[in-house]
Amino acid sequence: MSITIIFGSDGGATKGVASKIASKCQARSVDIKVATTEDFENCHLLILGSPTYGDGTLQSDWEEHIGKLRSANLKGKKVALFGTGDQQTYPSSFLNAMGILYDEISERGANVVGFTETAGFDYLESTAERDGKFVGLALDLDTQSGKTEKRVTAWLSQLL
Numbered sequence: 001m002s003i004t005i006i007f008g009s010d011g012g013a014t015k016g017v018a019s020k021i022a023s024k025c026q027a028r029s030v031d032i033k034v035a036t037t038e039d040f041e042n043c044h045l046l047i048l049g050s051p052t053y054g055d056g057t058l059q060s061d062w063e064e065h066i067g068k069l070r071s072a073n074l075k076g077k078k079v080a081l082f083g084t085g086d087q088q089t090y091p092s093s094f095l096n097a098m099g100i101l102y103d104e105i106s107e108r109g110a111n112v113v114g115f116t117e118t119a120g121f122d123y124l125e126s127t128a129e130r131d132g133k134f135v136g137l138a139l140d141l142d143t144q145s146g147k148t149e150k151r152v153t154a155w156l157s158q159l160l
């Protein structure tokens with residue numbers, strides 16, 4: 001099964017998570033800055049990751065290059081999401097970028113997999129939470145970095 005991870009990252013945290021996931025499941029990891037629409041399409045499982053910035057926006061490269069996602073044919077495609085954020089400093093927009101990506105791919109008919117439990121997090125609001133679950137792998141490397149390894153491993157075993 002071919003897996004492509006497409007990520008955006010300002011400070012390197014999300015890029016590091018993408019590399020970690022890639023090494024655990026032999027995936028290709030591609031920065032959204034250089035990704036092509038074909039990168040979205042030519043894989044069995046597509047994994048998308050973004051940190052949240054501003055007061056709940058996508059990472060800036062994702063914003064600039066969102067047209068690549070929008071022009072991809074994602075109908076029926078298996079897609080999983082991961083998000084990085086900081087629940088203590090931004091409790092009212094925790095991981096909102098993952099919610100934005102979820103809406104983008106859902107509108108295009110993707111088959112979104114890899115929802116996770118919200119237990120273990122302490123925040124007020126998140127658009128990445130739908131019907132009591134996160135729409136993908138939720139990570140907080142700012143305040144819970146010690147939990148990252150376990151969360152990534154559990155998520156991948158659920159996905160693969």
Ligand SMILES: Cc1cc2nc3c(=O)[nH]c(=O)nc-3n(C[C@H](O)[C@H](O)[C@H](O)COP(=O)(O)O)c2cc1C
Pocket residue numbers: 008009010011012013014015051052053054055056057084085086087090093094095096141142
């Ligand atoms: C200016 C600024 C705004 C942020 N806004 C949010 C936010 O609204 N929600 C959130 O969950 N995290 C927010 N964060 C935390 C980042 O998403 C988090 O530090 C992430 O790990 C950064 O990933 P990166 O190193 O790949 O860029 C913000 C961080 C900064 C510096």
